[in-house]
Amino acid sequence: MAVKDVVSKFNYYQQVRLLLRKLRRSHSSDAILLNEKFQITSTLSLDSPNGQVESIYQNENDTTIHMVVSHNGLTGTMGALPVAYSEWMIERYYRYSDCSAKAFISIFDHRLYCLDYLTWQKHYPCALFESQAKQPTETALLAINGMLTNNSPKQFIYASLFTLSVRSVVNLECWLEAMYGISAKVIPFTGGWRYVKKDECCQLGNPQQKLSTAPMIGSVRIETQSHFDVILGPVFQKESYIFFQQRSLLEEIWENIRYYVGPALDFTIYLSINSTGFTSPPLGKHLLGRDLYIGSPSHSKQYLVKLPAPKI
Template sequence: MAVKDVVSKFNYYQQIRLLLRKLRRNHSSDDILLNEKLQITSTLSLDSPNGQVESIYQNENDATIQMVVSHNGLTGTMGALPVAYSEWMIERYYRYSDCSAKAFINIFDHRLYCLDYLAWQKYYPCALIESQEKQPTETALLAINGMFINTLPKQFVCASLFTLSVRSMVNLECWLEAIYGMSAKVIPFTGGWIYVKEDECCQLGNPQHKLSTAPMIGSMRIETHSHFDVILGPVFQKQSYIFFQKGSLLEEMWKNIRYYIGPALNFTIYLSINSTGFKSPPLGKHLLGRDLYIGSPSHSKQYLVKLPSPKI
C-alpha cells in the first residue's frame, strides 16, 4: 500500500481538484474519473479532526485511489449519522474484522462526496475551466453577444467588438476583415434616398395636407446622417464573381452588417475590383456583364461596382 501526500489537508475540494488534475490523461470527464479512479469515504474515527482530509493511499499502481475525509459524510465526528452508528461500526470493524457495514455506508459516502465536489466545481471557474476543453468564459461571451449559434473560432476573436456600448465603424471594419478575409472601409455620412411618410407629404386639393403642415413635396428625400458606404476589396476579377450569384456571399454579408448596425441605419456596399491581367472574354460565352465592359478595356485597372441589395 502506497501512502500519498496530502497537499491540501484543510480543504478537501482543492485536494480532489489536484488529484483530478493528475488523472486527466485521456480527456475523460470529471464525473467518470470520480467514479472510476477515486474512492472517497468518511472516517470512522471519533477523535477531533485535524483538517478535512485524513489520509490518501493506493494499494497498487493502477488501483483506485482511496481518500478518507473527515468533512461531513455519514460517519465520524462530523458525520450525519448518530454517534451510536459510528461506535457500532468501529466495534464491528476492529474487534470482529467485519467490513460489510462500513462498505455499505461507503457506497453512499462516495456518491455524496462526488456530488458535493461537482456542485462546488460548478461555481468556481478556476476549477471548472480545468475540466472542460472549451472555456466557460468563451461560451458566456458568445451567448451574451448572440453569437452562440455558430461557435467558430473566428467569431470568438471578434466577440469583444460586440461587448462595447457603441457600435463604431472601426469595429465594423475589423469584423468584416476578420470574417471575409478582405480589406473593408466604411465611409460615413454619404447620404441616401429614403421614403417619406404620407402624413409629411403635401397633397394638392387635400386641406389636411397643406404645404404649411406637410412641407414635403415628393415621396423621397436625401438623408445624410443615416447612411454610409462599405467598400470591400480590392479583389481580382475572377474572385468578384461570387458576389453576383444568387444566394451567395453578398446575402450573408448584408445580413451580418444589418445585424451589427441594427434597423435604423442604411448602407450601400461597393466592391473594388482589380482587373490587372484579365482579358475580356469574347461574345458568345454567356459572360456579358461580368467583366463590366464591351470591347477594349479602359486604362484604369481598378474600379468600384455597386452591389445590389438582396431581398431579405
Template sequence: MALIPLISKFNFYQQIRLLLRTLRDGEKTDEALLDEALHLTSTLSLNAPEGDVESLYQTAPDQPLTLTAFHHGLTGAMGALPAVYTEWLIERQHRYSDGSARAFFDLFGHRLYCLDYLAWQKNHLYALAESTGSSPLNMAILALTGLTNEAPFPAMVNHAALFAAPVRSMVNLERWLSQLFAVPAQVIPFTGGWRSVSDEERCQLGNAQHRLETAPMLGSARREAHAHFDVLLGPMSVASSRRFIPQGAAWQDLWAQIRNYVGPVMDFSISLLISRSSIGASPLGTCALGVDFCLGSSAGTYLHKVQKPAPVF
C-alpha cells in the same frame, strides 16, 4: 491495489474534475460517471488533514476508482459525525477485519460527495462547459442582446456586446465585418442619399394647408448627407471576391448582417477593392466583365473597385 498519483491534493473539486475529464467517453453523463466509475469515501484517520484528498487507488482494472477525502464527509477529523463513530469504524476494520459498517456509511457518503461536486460544477461555468460540451453563457448572452434567433456561431457570441449598445458605431461595424468575413472592412460615412418625401411635407398649389411657410419642399425627393454610407471591403484577391458577387455564397449574408446592425433607417452601398496582378489573356465566356475581367492590359499590381447591387430579400 494500484495507487494513482494525486494531481490536485489540496482541491477536492479540481481532482474530481480532472478525473471526469479523463473518464468521459462522449456517451455517459457526469452523473453516471460519478456513480459508476468513481467511488468516493471519507477517511477514517483522526490526524490533521493534509489537504482535501487523502488517496486515490483502484483495486482492480475493472473496478471503479476509489478516492478518499478528508473534507465534506461523514467520518474523519473533519467529518460531520462525532469522532466516536470514526473510532468505532477503525476498530471494526482493523481489529475484526469487518468493512461492512464502513460500506454502509459509504452508501450515504458517496451520494453526498456526488451531490456536492455537481452543485460546485453548476456554479463554476468552466467545469459545466466541459460537462455539457457547450458554453452555458452563450444563450444567455444572445438573449440579453436580442440575438436568440441568429445562428449561435462563435463570432456572434463574441461580438454580442456590439449589438447590445443602443448607439452602434462605425468602428464596431468595421470590426464586426472583418471578423465575420475575414477581409479588411472600412466604412465611409455621410456619403449622402436620396429620400422620398411624403405628401404632407410637400408644397401643393391650391391647397391652403400646405403653404411654403409650413411645407417648404418642391419635388418628391431630397438628399440627406447622413442617410447613407459606403462599406468598402478589401483589398482582397480575385478568388476571395467571388464570395461577394451576386452568385457568391456570402452575398446575401453580407447585406443581411449590415442591415441587422444598422437597422432599417439608414441606407448603404457595398464596394469591393480587388487586388489583381497582370495576367494573360482570358478566353471569352470564362469571366464576367466588371467582376473578374477587364478590357486592355496593365503592368504590375493594381486595385480595382467594384460596387455591388443590393439583393432583393
C-alpha cells in the same frame, strides 16, 4: 486496484482541482467530469483524521477515480450523521460484508462533495480560470463593450475599436481590414431613398393629415445622412470569385457591418476588382458584369461590382 498519490492531503479542494486539470482534455464541463469520472465518498473510520483526503484509488478496467475524504461528508468523525450511524455501518461493512448501507449514503456523499467543490470554485478565480474556455477577464471586457452577445471568437481582439461611445468610420475600416485581410474604404453620406410613415404624409381630403402637420408629399424621401457605401478591395479577378460563390462570407460581412452601425443606417457594399492581365472568356461560361465583357474592355483596369444584399 491502483493506488494514486495524494498530492494535497490537507486540502480537498486543491486535490480535486489537480485531478481535474489532468482530465480536461475534452470539452466537458467540470460538473460533468465530477459526475462521470469521480466517485467521492466520506470515510467510515472513526479515527482522528490525518488530513482532509484519506486515499485515492482506481479499480482495474475502470476509469472512475475513487476518493475517500474525511472532510465534511455524512459519515466518519467529521461527518454530519451521529456517530451511531457510522458505528452501525462499520459493523455491517466489516463483519457481514454488507455494503448496501454505505453505498446508499455514498450517493448523497458524492453529490454533496461535487456541489461543495463547484461552490468553492466560483469564489477562487485561479480555479475558475482553469475551468472555463473563455477567460473571465475576456467576458468582462466584452460585456463592457457590448460585444458579449456576438458569438464570434475573434471579437475580443478588436474590442478596443468598440470602446468609444461613437462608432467612427475609421474604426469600421480598421475592423473590416483586420477581419478579412482586405483593404476597406467607407464613403459616408451617399444618400438613399427611405419610405415615410403614413402619419407623416399629407393626404388630400383628410383633415387630420394637413400639409401644416404632415409636410410630406409622396411616400419616399431622400436622406443623405442615412446611407453610406463600403468599398472592399481592390482584389484581383480570380480572388473576387469567393465573394460570389460563398454566400456565408457575404452574409458574415453584412452582419458584422450591421452589428457595428446598428439598424438605423443603410449601406451598400461594393467590390473593387482589378482586371489587369485578365482576358474575357467566351459567352456562356461566366457572368456579365463580373468577369464578362461585351465589346472591348475599358481602359480602366479597375471597376466596382455591387454585392447583393443577402436575405438574413
